[in-house]
Amino acid sequence: MSTQANNNSSHTPVRADGTLARKRLLDTALRLFAEKGYQKTSTREIADQAGVNLGAISYYFGDKPGLYRAAFCESCCDTTNAPDIQLACDCVPDHRAAGLSPAEALGVFFRNFLQPLKQGDQVRLFMRLHFRELVEPSGVLGNEMEEDMAALFRALAGLVADALTLPAADPDALRLTHAVMGVAIHFFVAQDLVEQTSPQLVARPDDIDTLADRLALYAEGMIAAETHRRTHTGSSR
Secondary structure: OOOOOOOOOOOOOOOOOHHHHHHHHHHHHHHHHHHOOOOOOOOHHHHHHHHOOOOHHHHHHHHHHHHHHHHHHHHHOOOOOOOOOOOOOOOOOOHHHHHHHHHHHHHHHHEEEEHHHOOOOHHHHHHHHHHHHOOOOOOOOOOHHHHHHHHHHHHHHHHHHHHHOOOOHHHHHHHHHHHHHHHHHHHHHHHHHHHHOOHOOOOHHHHHHHHHHHHHHHHHHHHHHHHHHHHHOOOOO
16 A cells, blocks of 8 residues: 555656646556556557557656556545555554554554545545555565555554464464454445445445445454364363
8 A cells, every 4th residue: 555666657757748648648547457456458549548649658657567566556646635545564553552452453444444445536546556456466566565454464463463362373373364454445346336336335434434434343253263263162272
């Protein structure tokens, strides 16, 4: 979820209308790459839908990989609604330092993680592209997304272990962490499904806050179920 990835698209427009043409290409590329993925999106389709000559992609971005890197890194830089999108791993608070219970920390995590959903379609597409890169790597970028999400997983695993009063996460705690993490990621990866089946869940900022609170409650329920299982089976496997 970082916007700090390397950006090799340094082409600078010189025509008076160049800035607008570049932005139209960037906005269109973000939408198509987020919706269809890198491999299934052609430069011809991007240029046609942006209403820009195909050669403009080479002029402003160098090539398709350069345009993809720009969409991945630049798309929200000029979006006043999203001046800063934090790393995924930073969404998990240090609950001990903050004096929070694990349950309270889960609530903070879900609110932080879902915050981009409040910031408009551009940011939603931006986040969707980042998660698509995670599950469907383009081959254009490095491993920044994997590192960010691995750090998020480790932070959540520590939180789950504390909730289960474990010194460290064991295999079942790791399974549970994947489940909790998946609940949060779903609302970015499956945006089309959410919009088609239950758009009211993310229609307004208040709805997204309610969603975050409910997801935290459901995560607490999963932790409680695992605690109950351990108590009655005496097993952590």
